Amino acid sequence: MQLNTINLDGRVAVVTGGAQGIGYEVADRFLRSGARLVIWDINQDSLQTAKGTLAAATGRDDIHTMRVDIADNAGVEAAVAGTVEALGRIDILVNNAAIVGPNAPLADYPLDAWRSVLDVDVNGTFYCCRAVAPVMTAQNYGRIVNVASIAGKEGNPNAAAYSAAKAAVIAMTKSLGKELAGHDIAVNCVTPAVARTPGAMEQAPEHIKYMLSRIPRGRFLELAEAAAMIAWLASAENSFTTGAVFDLSGGRATY
Template structure:
């Protein structure tokens, strides 16, 4: 929630009338990001989204503050090891899977019952174009994001007869601090694939998420929405 895309989404959702809780592993950063939002109702919560007990505690704190839950945006991410599969460290591989995929499972599972009780729910997962195409030397990240896309399809079908919609966004490069984790070679290769010849912005991501989080998104569930500057062709 204190990161580039998460922070922009929080600001946009607050602008649309939501009260927001920003979850982040860095509790100080979460609190600072919450204080920086225009409305003082925002809540910062320290949480490890890869840990079941931590997610449960964060959900409890959020519900204690706001009383209900209507929208969950899963935006935690890390690029993980940038290396050939044969050179990948297992611990680094697993950490990448946990941050990008395990977190989506834990947070989404925790959100369903409060959303059922609220009679409305929107879960929006941040995947990646890498989950569709498989970026070389980013196998852990690509596999995790492909998992997010498949998880979104499954959960969307499971909840299709409820008031809860589950969708995901598959961005290409977005201008956030996460880009600093890429090597210059990987960054250049990714930019070269984008017909618009630029990275997207966090605000462009927030605008799409805002629609997916709204009641106007009523007949889409389990879907993947591209945000790739024309890169995606399917």
């Protein structure tokens, strides 16, 4: 894929779950676009690996990493404070970190798994937005991109927790976008269809087959395609649209 030029020169960007999957591809695109990057991820080994491979691929030696559990509000607040102390500001936040949870009918869904999915996917996104919004308001600039899912629009069977969590992320995006609209802050989300990410590929083969069957394009979302849309949403050029949902479903979305 030939990349368009997105100008993120000097912008400080935080990408949660940036050590793998869509988050890693976004991190790569941001670095190539001139951003100063901070990756938050819960897995320290993955962080170190990602930092090395990104540095080799982009020639950048100024990549920052932090081990952050986004389901821990105190940890998120500390990470925001540490990022601002190190880099002076936060211009971009991409809330990508999430877990998928098991595939099971709602009536059989494990209670601990339900709580874990909502704790990471909903509460974690909330904690990150809550901690970063005052920073962006004070500097009167910011771009927040939340990674939701087509499951949040349509609801996938045997994935009630993930579907409910991503629907909540969509609603949260709309609410926060309205709250911050008086500033030069844009809050938007994307709704990807299934892509070859580690979390998605851990699901049951029959569930993956179901999700693919629902995509008119007839294929997986490519990670670079997701990163391309997110990069534009994170740029200064996206100066008007906020509280919106951008489709990455290959034609599956009906609204």
